[in-house]
Amino acid sequence: MGTVGSTDTTVERTYSKHLTERNYDLVRRLVGYYEYGRALEHFDTLLEQVDDQELAAIEEIIQGRDELAVYTNLSRRFQTEPSILADSDNSPLKGVERRGFGWVLALARVELGAMLAGFTDRQQPFAAVRPSRYELPQYADLLLDGLQTHYWALKQERDGQLKQVVRGNVPIQRLLVYGRRVMLTRAFLQAVATIMGGELSPNQAAELRTWDDQLNEVQYAVVTSISSLLASQTTVQQRSSTYATVNACGALLRAVDEELAAGTATVNNFEQTTVNRVPVGTSSGGNSNRPAGAPRGADGRRGGQGFPGRNPPPRNPNDRPD
Amino acid sequence: MLSRASLSLALMMLTALSASDVSAAALSRGQRATILDQLIPAYQQGDSLAVVRVSGPLSRRLNTARVEAIDALLKQHDAPPLGTLMAEARLALTDQDGVSNSPQPNPVEIKLIVPALYTRVLKIIEWAEKHAVMAEPMPAARDFDEFELTLWNTHVLQNQLEATGRLTELIAGWAEKLPPRMLEDLDAEQAIAFRADYEELLARFDLLSHEVQQRDTEIRIRRLEFAAGILAESKNKKERFVAAFALDLDARVIDAFFVDVAEGDIKPVTRERLQDPELAGHLQQIANQGRAHAGDLVSKAQLLFKGIHWWTRGRYGSGPDGWGLLKSMESLKSESDQFSLYMPTETPIPTDPLAGGESVPEYDRRHHYTWGWEDRRIYSAVNTNTTVVSKKNTTVYSMSKFY
Numbered sequence: 001m002g003t004v005g006s007t008d009t010t011v012e013r014t015y016s017k018h019l020t021e022r023n024y025d026l027v028r029r030l031v032g033y034y035e036y037g038r039a040l041e042h043f044d045t046l047l048e049q050v051d052d053q054e055l056a057a058i059e060e061i062i063q064g065r066d067e068l069a070v071y072t073n074l075s076r077r078f079q080t081e082p083s084i085l086a087d088s089d090n091s092p093l094k095g096v097e098r099r100g101f102g103w104v105l106a107l108a109r110v111e112l113g114a115m116l117a118g119f120t121d122r123q124q125p126f127a128a129v130r131p132s133r134y135e136l137p138q139y140a141d142l143l144l145d146g147l148q149t150h151y152w153a154l155k156q157e158r159d160g161q162l163k164q165v166v167r168g169n170v171p172i173q174r175l176l177v178y179g180r181r182v183m184l185t186r187a188f189l190q191a192v193a194t195i196m197g198g199e200l201s202p203n204q205a206a207e208l209r210t211w212d213d214q215l216n217e218v219q220y221a222v223v224t225s226i227s228s229l230l231a232s233q234t235t236v237q238q239r240s241s242t243y244a245t246v247n248a249c250g251a252l253l254r255a256v257d258e259e260l261a262a263g264t265a266t267v268n269n270f271e272q273t274t275v276n277r278v279p280v281g282t283s284s285g286g287n288s289n290r291p292a293g294a295p296r297g298a299d300g301r302r303g304g305q306g307f308p309g310r311n312p313p314p315r316n317p318n319d320r321p322d
Numbered sequence: 323m324l325s326r327a328s329l330s331l332a333l334m335m336l337t338a339l340s341a342s343d344v345s346a347a348a349l350s351r352g353q354r355a356t357i358l359d360q361l362i363p364a365y366q367q368g369d370s371l372a373v374v375r376v377s378g379p380l381s382r383r384l385n386t387a388r389v390e391a392i393d394a395l396l397k398q399h400d401a402p403p404l405g406t407l408m409a410e411a412r413l414a415l416t417d418q419d420g421v422s423n424s425p426q427p428n429p430v431e432i433k434l435i436v437p438a439l440y441t442r443v444l445k446i447i448e449w450a451e452k453h454a455v456m457a458e459p460m461p462a463a464r465d466f467d468e469f470e471l472t473l474w475n476t477h478v479l480q481n482q483l484e485a486t487g488r489l490t491e492l493i494a495g496w497a498e499k500l501p502p503r504m505l506e507d508l509d510a511e512q513a514i515a516f517r518a519d520y521e522e523l524l525a526r527f528d529l530l531s532h533e534v535q536q537r538d539t540e541i542r543i544r545r546l547e548f549a550a551g552i553l554a555e556s557k558n559k560k561e562r563f564v565a566a567f568a569l570d571l572d573a574r575v576i577d578a579f580f581v582d583v584a585e586g587d588i589k590p591v592t593r594e595r596l597q598d599p600e601l602a603g604h605l606q607q608i609a610n611q612g613r614a615h616a617g618d619l620v621s622k623a624q625l626l627f628k629g630i631h632w633w634t635r636g637r638y639g640s641g642p643d644g645w646g647l648l649k650s651m652e653s654l655k656s657e658s659d660q661f662s663l664y665m666p667t668e669t670p671i672p673t674d675p676l677a678g679g680e681s682v683p684e685y686d687r688r689h690h691y692t693w694g695w696e697d698r699r700i701y702s703a704v705n706t707n708t709t710v711v712s713k714k715n716t717t718v719y720s721m722s723k724f725y
Contacts (some may be wrong), residue, residue: 007710008710008711009708009709009710009711010708010709010711011706011707011708011709012706012707012708012709013704013705013706013707014704014705014706014707015702015703015704016702016703016704016705017700017701017702018700018701018702018703019698019699019700019701020698020699020700020701021698022698023697025654026654026697028649028653028654028660029368029641029643029644029648029649029650029651029653029654030647030648030649030688030692030695031636031639031640031641031646031647031648031649031663031688032636032637032639032688034657034660035632035633035635035636035639035663036632036633036636038628038629038632039629039630039631039632039633039636040629041629042625042626042628042629042632043625043626043629043633045625046622046625046626046629049618049621049622049625050622053559054559054563054619054622056559057559057560057562057563058563058626060560061560061563061564061626062630065630066669066670066671066672067634067637067638067669067670067671067672068630068633068634069671069672070672071672071674071675071676071686073676074675074676074686074687074690076676077675077676093676094674094676094677095674095675095676095677097672097674104630104633107637108633108636110687110689111636111687111688111689114687114688114689114692115688115689115692118689118692118693119692146687146689149687149690150689150690153690171399172700173366173696173700176696176698177693177694177695177696180693180696181693181694184689184693239711
């Protein structure tokens with residue numbers, strides 16, 4: 001007996017997870033991005049052209065229009081601990097209504113800066129919407145209020161959602177969302193430090209640094225979790241044998257050779273394929289939900305040793321492993 | 323006007339009514355994949371068009387149990403029930419210009435959507451015909467605030483008429499597509515909607531719209547005259563700012579209106595004041611005088627009020643997607659596509675966000691909410707590595723006789 005032809009190949013398929021590219025153009029879908037941008041185009045040009053009398057008239061017009069009022073002090077609803085950065089305020093929980101051109105300008109700048117921070121790759125997003133001297137105090141106020149809102153809102157979630165996020169126990173989509181949130185909060189913090197740096201007391205500056213350290217810690221945890229999830233991959237080995245066998249004794253083979261020599265035999269090629277699926281486990285980067293020792297193959301089945309010819313056909317390589 | 327909530331409810335019923343096989347509760351692997359890989363990401367990205375494209379085929383053969391299973395799966399991913407998803411998406415596409423790209427609703431959807439939207443159309447017509455702007459004589463304004471309010475109301479009315487006119491054309495097309503066998507199963511209310519004379523409805527929209535355009539022009543003529551008087555006499559800077567802006571704007575809008583009439587883009591005027599042959603010369607003269615009195619205040623006033631206009635849109639505007647925080651995907655096509663937003667029909671008065679209750683504007687700060695929008699997705703890639711372990715001659719001997 002003898003095997004007269006065979007080819008053994010091993011096909012190893014590694015399924016890995018990836019994130020789609022960030023599309024920075026999508027910032028234009030945010031309501032307010034285009035609108036506040038256009039508003040500031042007009043207002044900035046106007047500020048360069050008007051004299052004090054005209055500026056006073058503009059203030060009068062804007063202060064007289066209800067729809068242009070802006071409420072501030074919104075972070076108070078999330079504040080659960082004393083802060084040197086915030087004024088101590090024991091009054092009933094309510095916002096403070098502000099009116100004036102400075103508030104209108106400042107709100108547009110803060111909103112626009114936050115959109116750039118959350119949805120573009122600008123290193124210093126708020127620098128792109130830097131205020132004029134005219135509305136600097138209002139801008140600093142809204143910026144600090146924004147920072148405090150995001151920071152305290154995140155802190156309130158320490159024992160709930162954020163805890164799960166930090167541990168990486170949430171779907172990756174949620175991790176991404178929280179990653180953006182922390183990044184946004186840090187952009188606010190950076191802007192506050194830039195704008196108010198000279199006015200902050202040593203204690204206030206220290207508190208700001210503490211906040212930044214805490215946010216940095218959360219951001220690191222989120223990034224690590226995302227990286228672990230993306231690093232997880234499933235590897236599947238498929239062994240293929242292309243072979244042909246002839247059961248023959250030595251006398252028979254010799255007879256074959258004689259027939260070939262005499263020209264009374266023909267030569268054909270014959271092929272048969274069998275597939276062995278050999279799952280080699282799942283590397284998970286420490287975040288696998290699968291029980292240890294129970295690796296799965298590409299088709300999700302445990303084990304995977306099968307009989308040649310009885311396994312399902314190989315999956316489309318573009319299929320998801322899960 | 324039919325609310326989004328009631329339409330959502332109707333569509334939730336749609337999915338329940340489409341039950342044909344109550345036995346199969348579990349979702350198939352394909353359905354599950356469609357929901358997880360397509361529907362939920364589309365919802366999370368606030369992409370109404372994708373939601374319609376995915377949910378339409380998905381809803382076609384669903385039974386009650388499967389709808390419940392889908393709703394449970396959606397809930398696990400912080401998404402609303404399927405019916406709500408479909409209703410919101412379809413309505414968003416109807417209200418924006420993305421309708422042409424969206425798939426046609428299937429017959430079951432048509433059966434429920436058309437009557438609901440037909441009711442909405444009738445209510446808009448009734449509202450328009452009784453609107454204060456349509457009163458005779460026209461309401462008189464005594465100061466710029468009153469002029470502004472009247473013109474704003476006219477603008478809102480005109481927009482509603484145009485949008486509802488487009489909606490009516492759409493409904494008319496859908497109504498024709500209902501299969502005859504389903505026409506026999508309509509209840510009384512549904513039957514009215516499917517047998518309505520949509521040509522007659524569209525003609526009513528044209529008539530109303532033309533009348534509103536003329537009234538808008540007439541109000542602007544009055545304001546132009548009023549503003550010219552202020553610029554000639556008043557020393558008050560605030561008043562002069564407002565007058566300079568109003569005069570320049572109205573002069574241009576009125577001029578454009580008459581050009582459109584002359585070129586046939588707008589039907590001939592029917593209102594008496596607008597038919598006066600001396601009107602054009604009179605308006606030109608007072609506009610020129612007003613601009614001369616205003617000087618550079620015209621350009622400064624434009625910067626101020628255009629800036630306020632854009633700021634107000636940023637503050638109070640609402641997009642069709644992502645709970646109002648997002649514009650449609652169509653908006654990325656061009657700058658002009660960036661413009662479409664839902665705006666409040668009345669001048670909003672902001673409320674204290676800490677006071678509780680309904681908040682005006684809807685989002686006290688947009689940055690408090692937009693961080694929750696994630697547009698990125700996970701995808702899997704496969705890397706294939708083939709190794710030849712061994713290779714031998716594959717020739718087989720086939721012989722002519724058996725040994």
